[in-house]
Amino acid sequence: MAVELDPRLLEILACPSADHAPLRVGTPDNPDAQALTCTACGRQYPVVDGVPVLLVDEAVMPPDGGIDTSDGGSDVRAMDGATSEP
Ligand SMILES: [Zn+2]
Secondary structure (H helix, E strand, O other): OOOOOOHHHHHHOEOOOOOOOEEEEOOOOOOOOOEEEEOOOOOEEEEEOOEEOOOHHHOEOOOOOOOOOOOOOOOOOOOOOOOOOO
16 A cells, blocks of 8 residues: 655655755555655655654665666656756
8 A cells, every 4th residue: 555645745845865855656666665765866765654764764765775866766856956956
């Protein structure tokens, strides 16, 4: 069963990591997973009883250390931060 979150809530939530990127429901492998996945770093945050646990310490890193943002991320407003400068 997929995570059911208020779309407005999902819009507010952001990755607690340095990227502060938007999150998407599920994981790349399983859209129905009880988790939220960061669109930037790929960390997966568990959702417990419908409550997202947005703690870096609780996050699961993706196996390959990151997700390819060119794949399926085109509909994400990744430019919000505009902090690509080092
Ligand atoms: Zn992140």
